[in-house]
Amino acid sequence: MCSQLSAVKRRQVIGVRPRAHTDDGRRNGVRLTRLDYGTPLLFVAPFFVVFGLFGLVPLVSLAWVSLHRWHLVNGDEGFVGLANYLSLFADPNFYNALANTVMIFAESAIPQLLLALGIAALLNRSLRWGRFWRTSVLLPNVVSVVAVALVLGQLFGRDYGIVNWVLGRFGIAPVSWQSSVWSSHLAVAVMVIWRWTGYNALIYLAAMQAVPRELYDAAALDGASRWRMFWSVTVPAIRPTLQFTVIAATIGGLQLFTEPQLFDSSGMSGTGGDDRQFQTVIMYLYEKGMGGLNAGYAAAISWVVFLICIVFTLVNVRLVRRFVGSV
Numbered sequence: 001m002c003s004q005l006s007a008v009k010r011r012q013v014i015g016v017r018p019r020a021h022t023d024d025g026r027r028n029g030v031r032l033t034r035l036d037y038g039t040p041l042l043f044v045a046p047f048f049v050v051f052g053l054f055g056l057v058p059l060v061s062l063a064w065v066s067l068h069r070w071h072l073v074n075g076d077e078g079f080v081g082l083a084n085y086l087s088l089f090a091d092p093n094f095y096n097a098l099a100n101t102v103m104i105f106a107e108s109a110i111p112q113l114l115l116a117l118g119i120a121a122l123l124n125r126s127l128r129w130g131r132f133w134r135t136s137v138l139l140p141n142v143v144s145v146v147a148v149a150l151v152l153g154q155l156f157g158r159d160y161g162i163v164n165w166v167l168g169r170f171g172i173a174p175v176s177w178q179s180s181v182w183s184s185h186l187a188v189a190v191m192v193i194w195r196w197t198g199y200n201a202l203i204y205l206a207a208m209q210a211v212p213r214e215l216y217d218a219a220a221l222d223g224a225s226r227w228r229m230f231w232s233v234t235v236p237a238i239r240p241t242l243q244f245t246v247i248a249a250t251i252g253g254l255q256l257f258t259e260p261q262l263f264d265s266s267g268m269s270g271t272g273g274d275d276r277q278f279q280t281v282i283m284y285l286y287e288k289g290m291g292g293l294n295a296g297y298a299a300a301i302s303w304v305v306f307l308i309c310i311v312f313t314l315v316n317v318r319l320v321r322r323f324v325g326s327v
Contacts, residue, residue, distance in 0.1 A: 059306070062299045070296035072289065084300035094301070096276055097284040098308075104185050104260070104280065105253030108192035113245060115197045120204035121230060134205065137198035148195050149262035156187045156263075178265060184278035191259040196252070200245050207241035208234055239324045246316045254309050257282040281305055 066084050069077040088094055123134050140148065155162050156177040164174040177183045211234060219229045235242070260278050264271070271287060272279025279287075281301065289298030 059303075062302050065296055066299035066303055068296050070294075070299070072293040072295045080296070084297050085304070088297065088300050088304065093276060093279075094281070094284060097272075097279045097281045100181075100185070100272065100276075100278055101254055101256060101280040101282075103181075104188050104192075104256060104278070105250070107185055108189035109246075109249040109253050111189075112193045112197050113200060113242075113249060115193065116200035116245070117204055117235075119197065119201040120208055121234070123201065123205050124208045134202065137201050139198070140195050141199040143195075145195060145258050146262060149191055149259050152187070152191045152194065153263050156190075178263070178273055179277075181277045184260075184263070184273060188256075188260045188263055188278055191263070192253070192256065195259075196249070200249075203241060203245060204238060207238035211237040235324055239320065242324060243317050243320050246320050247313050250313045250316050251309050254305065254312060255282050256280050257286065261286070281308075 067079060067081060069080050069083075071077055119137060123130070123137070127133060154160075156164075158164065158174055158176045158178075161177075163177075168174065175183055177187045215233050215237065216229055219233050224232065257280060260272055260280055261283055263278070264273060272283050282305070285298050285301040285305070288294050288301065
């Protein structure tokens with residue numbers, strides 16, 4: 001009521017007589033033109049145009065291709081309906097690739113986000129050469145992913161890799177990192193963790209620096225320790241940022257391709273090892289689409305991956321909301 005009265009007084013001072021909203025396009029005595037209504041739409045229109053061209057149109061095109069027997073070179077060879085999807089859901093190689101993808105995603109995303117959170121907490125403190133450390137954590141992300149995969153692939157080499165050399169110093173036999181499921185998944189997960197931890201740490205750091213100081217002062221008056229402040233004040237205060245990184249890590253983890261593809265010593269076939277022990281869903285899509293030239297089947301895989309990303313994203317965001325409170 002007070003704000004309304006003050007608004008009326010301001011209008012009286014500037015000579016505008018307050019009027020109620022009418023059906024002729026006037027609000028408070030000022031006539032609103034079509035430009036007033038359309039200006040906000042003009043500002044957001046570029047996003048929808050770009051999304052439509054590079055997001056919606058490809059999705060619709062993939063859906064159309066997935067309903068056809070579509071050769072990558074020869075093009076459309078006839079409508080087959082849901083035959084590609086039925087073949088996909090009966091394909092054991094697809095389920096193997098999906099299981100590998102989920103396992104590598106879990107092994108890489110959870111440690112990655114926890115490490116990023118810890119690094120951000122350290123960088124948020126007063127450190128000597130603070131700018132240098134904050135810049136250095138982003139270097140793995142700046143370096144080409146191809147270079148990272150090649151270097152770490154050499155580190156995990158069976159005969160001359162540094163990792164096996166270190167294990168040998170402790171009396172552990174050399175590990176053939178590409179031969180078994182657990183070792184190949186661990187090696188690929190280390191590549192992902194190395195590349196994306198610093199990136200997420202800087203995002204968390206920016207969110208932590210925006211937390212109001214009054215919250216920490218109130219917690220200190222209540223006798224909270226630094227550890228308690230971190231989990232009861234800092235983490236709940238940056239929950240929107242946590243949700244963003246979880247969404248990004250989920251989408252990136254379920255679409256993992258470059259690291260396992262370069263880790264595969266068998267070449268660019270996309271099989272992910274001799275027994276497909278670390279083949280991801282996107283590698284399987286590459287195998288069918290580029291190797292087998294079956295664009296219709298690859299399009300069906302793309303749509304299934306799209307739906308899986310939506311489901312996993314919703315579940316993970318729900319988990320963050322449940323286990324991370326708000327201030």
